[in-house]
Amino acid sequence: MLSCTHILTMDDLTPDDIALILDTADSFAEVNERRIKKLPTLRGRTIVNLFFEPSTRTRTSFEIAAKRLSADGVNFSASASATAKGESLRDTAKTLSAMACDLVVVRHRYAGAPQVLAECMDAHIVNGGDGIHQHPTQALLDLFTMRRALGRLEGITVGIVGDIAHSRVAGSLVPALRMVGARPILVGPKTLMPARPDVLGAEVAYSLDEVLPELDVAYMLRVQFERDAAMPIPSVREYARLYGMNAARLARAKPEMIVMHPGPMNRGVEISSDVADSPRSVVLDQVNAGVAVRMAVMYLLLGGEGSGAAA
Amino acid sequence: MALLLKGGRVVDPAVGLDAVADVVVRDGVIVEVGQGITIPKGETIDCSGTVVMPGLVDVHTHLREPGREDEETIATGTAAAAHGGFTAVCAMPNTTPVCDTGAAVRFVVERAQEQGLVRVHPVGALTRGQEGRQLAEIGDMLAEGAVAFSDDGRGIQSAGMARTAMEYLAGFDALYVGHCEDESLAGGGAVNEGVVSTRMGLPGQPAAAEEVMVAREVRLAELTGCRVHIAHVSTAGSLELVRQAKRRGARVTCEVTPHHLFLDEDAIVSYDTDFKMNPPLRTRADREALVAGLLDGTVDAIATDHAPHAAHEKELEFELAPFGIIGLETAVPLVVTHLVEPGVLGWSDVVRLMSHGPRAAFGLPEVRIAPGMPADITVVDPDAPVDVDVAWLKSKSRNTPFKGQTLRGRPTEVLVGGRWALRGGEVVPL
Numbered sequence: 017m018l019s020c021t022h023i024l025t026m027d028d029l030t031p032d033d034i035a036l037i038l039d040t041a042d043s044f045a046e047v048n049e050r051r052i053k054k055l056p057t058l059r060g061r062t063i064v065n066l067f068f069e070p071s072t073r074t075r076t077s078f079e080i081a082a083k084r085l086s087a088d089g090v091n092f093s094a095s096a097s098a099t100a101k102g103e104s105l106r107d108t109a110k111t112l113s114a115m116a117c118d119l120v121v122v123r124h125r126y127a128g129a130p131q132v133l134a135e136c137m138d139a140h141i142v143n144g145g146d147g148i149h150q151h152p153t154q155a156l157l158d159l160f161t162m163r164r165a166l167g168r169l170e171g172i173t174v175g176i177v178g179d180i181a182h183s184r185v186a187g188s189l190v191p192a193l194r195m196v197g198a199r200p201i202l203v204g205p206k207t208l209m210p211a212r213p214d215v216l217g218a219e220v221a222y223s224l225d226e227v228l229p230e231l232d233v234a235y236m237l238r239v240q241f242e243r244d245a246a247m248p249i250p251s252v253r254e255y256a257r258l259y260g261m262n263a264a265r266l267a268r269a270k271p272e273m274i275v276m277h278p279g280p281m282n283r284g285v286e287i288s289s290d291v292a293d294s295p296r297s298v299v300l301d302q303v304n305a306g307v308a309v310r311m312a313v314m315y316l317l318l319g320g321e322g323s324g325a326a327a
Numbered sequence: 328m329a330l331l332l333k334g335g336r337v338v339d340p341a342v343g344l345d346a347v348a349d350v351v352v353r354d355g356v357i358v359e360v361g362q363g364i365t366i367p368k369g370e371t372i373d374c375s376g377t378v379v380m381p382g383l384v385d386v387h388t389h390l391r392e393p394g395r396e397d398e399e400t401i402a403t404g405t406a407a408a409a410h411g412g413f414t415a416v417c418a419m420p421n422t423t424p425v426c427d428t429g430a431a432v433r434f435v436v437e438r439a440q441e442q443g444l445v446r447v448h449p450v451g452a453l454t455r456g457q458e459g460r461q462l463a464e465i466g467d468m469l470a471e472g473a474v475a476f477s478d479d480g481r482g483i484q485s486a487g488m489a490r491t492a493m494e495y496l497a498g499f500d501a502l503y504v505g506h507c508e509d510e511s512l513a514g515g516g517a518v519n520e521g522v523v524s525t526r527m528g529l530p531g532q533p534a535a536a537e538e539v540m541v542a543r544e545v546r547l548a549e550l551t552g553c554r555v556h557i558a559h560v561s562t563a564g565s566l567e568l569v570r571q572a573k574r575r576g577a578r579v580t581c582e583v584t585p586h587h588l589f590l591d592e593d594a595i596v597s598y599d600t601d602f603k604m605n606p607p608l609r610t611r612a613d614r615e616a617l618v619a620g621l622l623d624g625t626v627d628a629i630a631t632d633h634a635p636h637a638a639h640e641k642e643l644e645f646e647l648a649p650f651g652i653i654g655l656e657t658a659v660p661l662v663v664t665h666l667v668e669p670g671v672l673g674w675s676d677v678v679r680l681m682s683h684g685p686r687a688a689f690g691l692p693e694v695r696i697a698p699g700m701p702a703d704i705t706v707v708d709p710d711a712p713v714d715v716d717v718a719w720l721k722s723k724s725r726n727t728p729f730k731g732q733t734l735r736g737r738p739t740e741v742l743v744g745g746r747w748a749l750r751g752g753e754v755v756p757l
């Protein structure tokens with residue numbers, strides 16, 4: 017059993033919860049190798065994907081996870097919030113409550129939206145990404161992928177490279193890594209760093225080349241400079257030269273270092289095409305892990321016991 | 328008709344008073360202050376155990392009328408002011424439409440005469456539509472009764488425009504009220520930039536977004552000779568800039584709000600939008616520096632920045648919700664609970680910071696507990712509890728982070744020119 021009712025941020029989870037989720041996901045991953053990938057486990061349960069922001073990848077991953085557990089998955093696409101004079105988040109929550117759903121996955125442009133839902137709904141809430149805050153299932157699937165590729169999590173050094181300040185992936189991955197005993201280093205120009213990375217428990221480096229030899233994982237973030245009016249870097253070209261992962265850098269890294277990316281990738285910017293397609297890249301393993309980890313989260317939140325699930 | 332306020336502790340440092348005394352009011356004017364007074368006919372109010380002070384003034388109130396009467400009106404806002412122990416408020420100009428013409432000022436003055444429970448002093452806009460591009464008709468507004476000028480809510484972004492505004496005002500010896508926020512630095516920040524913005528994944532406003540503009544305003548005050556008042560100072564750095572400017576002899580004053588004095592960013596535990604204000608709640612060190620500024624004279628006024636908002640607008644995602652909280656009714660109880668009871672401030676300091684200081688900064692008529700002065704008087708029972716809840720609040724809006732708290736120090740009587748606005752803790756309708 018998990019110690020929490022909702023997964024809004026990584027803070028909701030204990031290290032034991034994380035271990036339970038990863039172990040449960042391991043057994044679901046086996047199911048996903050089978051020809052018939054469906055289990056009857058959550059038959060009759062209703063899982064709503066409440067997406068205020070379009071995200072085909074994340075939504076599809078949650079949708080497949082729900083279907084493989086035989087839950088009734090429903091997509092509820094809401095227009096991006098009240099500025100559009102639509103109904104407020106609370107109204108939407110009340111509407112969904114009236115429909116008696118069991119679990120709600122919420123993706124929202126603004127931080128804190130999952131918490132608002134958790135405050136005014138009975139259902140279990142899973143944060144599918146809120147603003148630049150957190151995306152806990154992404155962090156969990158990343159841990160899952162690292163554990164499979166490296167055989168351990170404790171003691172590994174993970175460089176998270178790029179636009180940290182605007183990344184909900186970094187927002188949840190840093191505390192997740194801390195909880196499993198790994199060492200996160202945030203890497204990027206100072207203009208892309210959060211105000212106080214120390215409160216997240218992360219080290220900071222401004223030069224990728226300097227920290228590269230220490231890394232067991234190079235986690236390349238997607239460059240999204242359209243978010244900012246004042247361009248925080250001189251050019252995409254300079255960014256790629258200083259912070260992009262390419263064959264030359266890979267050659268200088270530990271031989272077992274893996275390269276990760278939450279997708280979708282800008283090939284040639286934060287990651288070169290040959291690296292993205294090399295055996296050192298585990299990007300597709302991350303996508304694959306996403307389904308198993310989300311199955312585990314749904315299963316455990318809705319009352320499942322331990323990892324016997326896949327039996 | 329005579330009125331005797333009997334046996335209260337009368338505090339007015341401007342006339343050297345801090346003693347149990349009786350105050351007699353006749354025809355709206357204080358006629359006698361002394362001991363053992365009785366009056367043959369008229370009314371006697373037992374004020375024993377209370378503090379009797381010159382009427383308190385809030386120089387930073389948003390009354391929302393015209394335009395957002397669903398959030399507050401001149402009638403409800405002044406009722407909240409009376410309930411909070413104030414005899415006068417300065418009404419900020421960011422209404423809809425913006426108060427940027429003589430006619431708009433006249434509307435506020437006339438509506439306040441008809442419906443206001445306390446005195447209302449309009450603040451006019453500095454620039455047309457508060458757009459920061461062209462001066463508003465300041466001379467006209469002065470003629471209609473505006474007491475100061477401000478683009479509060481925005482802040483003039485161009486230093487050149489701010490200089491022009493100050494030079495123009497200096498010709499009238501009128502007051503410039505600065506909302507200090509460099510928007511290119513503040514961005515869309517919803518909270519203070521730092522620990523909380525990082526942890527909550529919210530865009531932050533750095534302290535420098537405020538301090539850069541405070542530095543600009545005090546330098547321009549020195550360049551132009553204009554009287555400048557810095558609204559809602561929230562950082563230690565801003566306060567230090569004001570302190571140094573005062574030492575150099577600049578004509579600069581400033582205010583702090585109760586929420587910046589009594590809350591810091593650590594109070595933002597969830598995404599409760601009643602903690603979203605502008606400037607945002609800063610750090611504990613900033614908060615402590617502001618309290619120190621009350622004592623050393625750097626801070627001239629405690630002002631509420633009373634900003635009512637409709638519930639459905641505050642109940643938005645944190646980043647989308649409007650800034651601001653109501654403050655008229657909680658200011659005195661917060662000051663009593665957190666500063667007077669622990670002995671940080673004496674009652675004469677309260678009078679300095681909530682009556683004389685703000686009046687001097689804004690050039691408002693003096694109010695004294697002395698014969699011949701208009702009877703603008705506030706009486707506070709320092710021991711009476713105040714439950715900050717929906718039933719108790721008179722403001723039309725409810726957006727306060729202090730709800731649910733029990734404080735001490737309840738305003739019981741408010742006299743405005745000898746007329747009851749608050750009596751026995753109850754608001755007296757017109």
Ligand SMILES: [Zn+2]
Binds near residue numbers: 480
């Ligand atoms: Zn302001």
